[in-house]
Amino acid sequence: MTALVLRALLSHWWRRPVQLVMVLGGLMLATALWSGVQALNAEARASYAASSAALGQGSLDLLSHPDGTPVTQADFIALRRAGYPVSPVIEGTLPGRDGPVRLLGLDPLTSPPRPELAGLADGQIDLATFLTAPGLLLAAPETAALLPPALPPIRTLATLPADVIVTDVTTAARLLDRTGFDHLVLDRPLPLGLPPIGTVTDLHLTREAPSGDIAALTNSFHLNLTAFGLLSFAVGLFIVQSAIGLAFEQRRGTVRSLRAMGVSLRRVMIAIVMELSLFAVLAGAAGLALGYLLARALMPGVSGTLRALYGAQIDAAIGFDPLWAATGLAMTLAGALLAAAAALWRVGRMPLLAAGSASWARQASIGLRWQTLAALALFALASVLAVVGDSLVAGFACIAALLIGAALMLPPLVSALLWLASRAVPPGIPQWVLADTRQQVPGLSLALMALLLALSANVGVSTMVGSFRTTFIGWLDQRLAADLYLTARTADEARDIRAHLQTVTDVTTVIPIWSVPAMLDGQPGSAYGIIDDPLYRDHWPLLAARPDVWDALHRGEGVLVNEQLFRRSGLSLDDPVQVVDGWEAPVLGVYSDYGNTRPQVMADAAALAARIDPPPILRFALRVAPGTQAEVKSNIQTLFSLPETNIVDQARVKEFSLSVFERTFLVTGALNVLTLAVAGFALFMSLLTLSDLRLPQVAPVWAQGMPVRLLARLDITRSVALALVTFVVSIPVGLALAWVLLAVVNVQAFGWRLPMSVFPADWARLAGWAVLATVLASLWPALRLSSSGPVLLLRVFAAHG
């Protein structure tokens, strides 16, 4: 019996294939975008987890001679034979076409797992070839292209970081003409019952500095992907809801007949739910396949970005995870039921013998006032959440309230605008066009709402990403304002290097960098002593500061604190902080310090040194004459045999980071276009449906002598105008969305706030896309209208007659 009911209900779709396409297509697109983004996020996160587990997140212990003399093979063997799991490392540079390229020599047999050796671990690279002469160099394709020909064979590996060549220690020693290693890395955990390391070796154990809390930055990246996925899903559901709503209205007759034939309401409802579930499963499966393809297409960009930006080793392949598929299908099912909830409710309450149906489109217009009230209530809720919310959930609830409120507000707003306009235009065709448009608004409202969501998401997310980019560049400038950063290994070496630098005319400024550990508001952190230099005055991005901050700082009247300390301790400017024992100084300014989780203060070097026993100065920032960076760097490196990691060239790092960011934008851009495409699809479907419904309105105008071609052109113009209105509304909504993401969600999630920047040029591009999508969406319905013959239009009068 249920099967029969189901068949009766399903027969509707054979007569309305466009609606079927709409329901299935909407569900499929919603699932595809959502699940695709989820797959990207999951894959990247799994890779972080794997690599951080494998790498111990920069907590590797290093063994080396404090005076910088090489570690010998005998040192290495002595430790191995005593049971210590150590592995040798050689670092150096090879001459490349555009300057030196970093060479990293490792022993794949004893090395702790590390991303540079992934190609050997997964069997892409033949171990024997790697280990035996002439050896093998592994490099990312862009790095390999920089190498001169007279080297051992090169294998390109897209998974390698772009700034390094990896090879066996023996090959590295031969190429660099070394007899020993730079250091040994000590794998953990250690075997049971080892003798104390001091009885085995006189090498010094140091812990490699943690690479900073990059997780916060990557989380930000994932957050915007997730926001995209969720919004795409919502947009897809709008399509489904409008299609299902329409279909239910048109099937009232069927339902009524079924009920009149004695089929219980429960059975009808069950059949409808079964039908929806069937659609959800079919469309969900197709959507999953599409989402998988989408993720696969985007993953290389995402993994490239994350790898290069954060050194996070991400597999460029997407694995198929059954849990991911199940979650995706469950989302589709839940989404389909949600989209159909209103329609189901109406069927449930439908009186058995109700009169003929009111038009679905017209009925929707009854709710305009309620919609406005609901929207205002949601805006109020969003404002309250934005101000008082103090959790991630509140942040997301705020976004939801904002977006739903904006979507609900759109149709009343458009109606009001049209009403105002209709009072301003002369009677005749312009009046008719506006009146006709107003009548169409209810039917188009869902599609316009979907478009609004898509456009707002575009504005919001691109503002967030752009702000993130601007912030990150600012942060790089802050960190890398000098040309070269140099770290000596010992105080003696530092003195020698400093003496040498004074003789190098190309080095214009040498800025010492030093810090001491400090307990800041009960947390371990650092206090930096800085000298008065344009490096700080001109570059240090302060979030808030007293007007004369730098002068006051160097008069020793106070300190700068990083944002982490500032926010965590709830400080305000001029509040006192305990810097070191016996010195409490007021906060003169706050600087952003992304990538750091620990509290930090900066004080005038002399002022700080007067209160503590200053440490030997090992780090220096150098400014050099333009164009001499590479030369100065390689001279210092050669003269003092400094390892590659001890002298960092900022120009290349910065350039590289920027190219990475452009790649980030590629991914975001692709998602932008996809969301917009979904909204365009929704618009197309609505216009197509309406083009049938509104023949009765068009026919009289045609009968009065207006050519159908003109009517069609007017239709397209009207659609574009509506899209532009939607676009204009989307800008404040999108900016509000970006603000919530940056100032509420980000702060809750990561503890720091990204300053918001606005990118009007992006909006112009977006407006172009919106118009293009609208023209494409309205083209076919308009063509259909312009090619409708007189018979079709005359039939309207026959029907009404």
Added chain:
Amino acid sequence: MDRRLFLSALLGAPLPALAQGFAGLGTDAEGFAVPVRGTPLTFPADHAAHPDYRIEWWYLTATLTGEDGRDYGLQWTLFRSALAPGRQQLWLGHAALTTPDAHYSAERRARGGIGQADVLPPLDAFIDDWHMTSTATSGDPMSALSLAARAPDFRYALSLTATGPLVLHGDDGYSVKSEDGQASYYYSQPFLTAEGEIETAEGRVVVRGEAWIDREWSSQPLSPDQTGWDWFSLSFDTGERLMAFGLRDRDGSRFTSGTWISADGTPAPLAPNRIRLTPLGTARVAGRTLPVRWRLTLPERGLDVTTEPLRDDSWMQTSIPYWEGPLRFSGSHEGRGYLEMTGYE
């Protein structure tokens, strides 16, 4: 005899050689020395490494009883593989400890020629601090040994004493591996008593028991049709020993052979397919289904026993994983032994 050959894939080929199947190596000797029938094995020289051959191993398993009365088992293995004739040697160590509560395994890797791993005459086999070193002052160096290995979650140290002679498999140590004539040199020391100490997070236990060493070297790998094998070393309460193995073919058939070793050490090679190995029960281990319980029948010796592992999950979580663990058997004969199973996907 053909057991463990797959492990050589670890050394000569990229680590995930598993993906190509256990028989993923070439089938010719490619310039390495090959075993020749009638070449007498000489001791102690043959205890040390034979770098002209492609692959070689020193393989010890021990079935032990703790002073707490519980069963334990341990494995200590050193593999050698030459990347090319006369060129770089690679070494691989595997160590495992099986207690009634858990199975622990560990791996070490090293390149040859730098003193990190080697087997020096008369018999000093080591990789890092893991070692199997002769402590004999006279006679066969393998008659007295010290053995140790450690990892973050377990360690052990044993001293071993031989109570019987070395046993040569096949034709006086020339062990034919296939109908195509591939062969290895293969001998064992199955008569070792062991005592020492094991340690895990649960604490230390003094242990005693028996151990069995296998020595094998060759240059020719398996036939391409062989997908894996099941290998047994059994020590009977009567003092006799049995080495038996079954090679599984791609078509599902099984080729079995082995050596019956009398209590005085006299070997009697088994004719092909005389011993029947029948899987009795399986367990899910590391995502695979493995036959961890077996029935072994050899009518000519009146043998009909079933085996029971100490732990179903005696899984070697190494570069290429496999199953290897201690067992007890009962039926027509009683005793303890070791089982190795490879090639189960």
